[in-house]
Amino acid sequence: MLKCNFQFHYNQFNIHAQFEMTDQVLAIVGASGSGKSTVLKNIVGVLTPEYGEISFRNRILFHHQQGINIPTYQRRIALIFQNPLLFPHLNVLQNLKYAEKLVEKSQRKFELNHVVELLELDHLLKRKVNQLSGGEAQRVSIGRALLSSPDLLLLDEPLTGLDTRLKNQILPFFKTIKIQTNLPMIYVTHHLDEVSFLEAHTLTISRGYLKDI
Numbered sequence: 001m002l003k004c005n006f007q008f009h010y011n012q013f014n015i016h017a018q019f020e021m022t023d024q025v026l027a028i029v030g031a032s033g034s035g036k037s038t039v040l041k042n043i044v045g046v047l048t049p050e051y052g053e054i055s056f057r058n059r060i061l062f063h064h065q066q067g068i069n070i071p072t073y074q075r076r077i078a079l080i081f082q083n084p085l086l087f088p089h090l091n092v093l094q095n096l097k098y099a100e101k102l103v104e105k106s107q108r109k110f111e112l113n114h115v116v117e118l119l120e121l122d123h124l125l126k127r128k129v130n131q132l133s134g135g136e137a138q139r140v141s142i143g144r145a146l147l148s149s150p151d152l153l154l155l156d157e158p159l160t161g162l163d164t165r166l167k168n169q170i171l172p173f174f175k176t177i178k179i180q181t182n183l184p185m186i187y188v189t190h191h192l193d194e195v196s197f198l199e200a201h202t203l204t205i206s207r208g209y210l211k212d213i
């Protein structure tokens, strides 16, 4: 499904990523600073590898030798960070609709009503974003990501910064997304309990090395 074989470096730090994602949910686990976010940023296209290739369902997203580098907005990959990025001047419903409108009707994968129901956002729709708790804001950002109709969802430590109660509230939503949609997801975390809850195939990254062989 997703095939990565690339290298990237910051000044002192090298990434060597060579893996193939075949399961619906892949977890990438590693210590702080091991390169997890950097790998995701190369996949989504906000960073560009120096060498190698990235393809998803046989569509080449990046190919160094062939000079192919599909821009982020054409990759159809959504990235959710630990801090939700929402439009502060819009309410929850407007934030959701904004994402939905970016996608042509014929290309839409999820119904707004279904996402609202899935993430239990019904009672929050009229709220301004600054009136949401951290966990509620994260649910809205997950909803927005789904409504952008991605082919692949990347989650970068989406529960970090939330207290245990909120973690326990949100983690089941990822499981629901896994079960109710067939959306492929890469889930980056330090926490093995989240990985086992999601029953995800797991790869370990260590000092920039992420290999499945």
Ligand SMILES: Nc1ncnc2c1ncn2[C@@H]1O[C@H](COP(=O)(O)OP(=O)(O)OP(=O)(O)O)[C@@H](O)[C@H]1O
Pocket (backbone or CB within 6 Å): 010, 011, 013, 030, 031, 032, 033, 034, 035, 036, 037, 038, 039
């Ligand atoms: N913009 C940057 N410029 C230079 N070095 C960077 C930059 N961003 C990250 N790094 C370095 O690259 C390495 C990998 O960082 P990255 O954020 O990918 O790690 P991570 O595994 O996601 O860490 P964490 O779990 O703490 O979020 C670290 O050594 C970090 O200091």
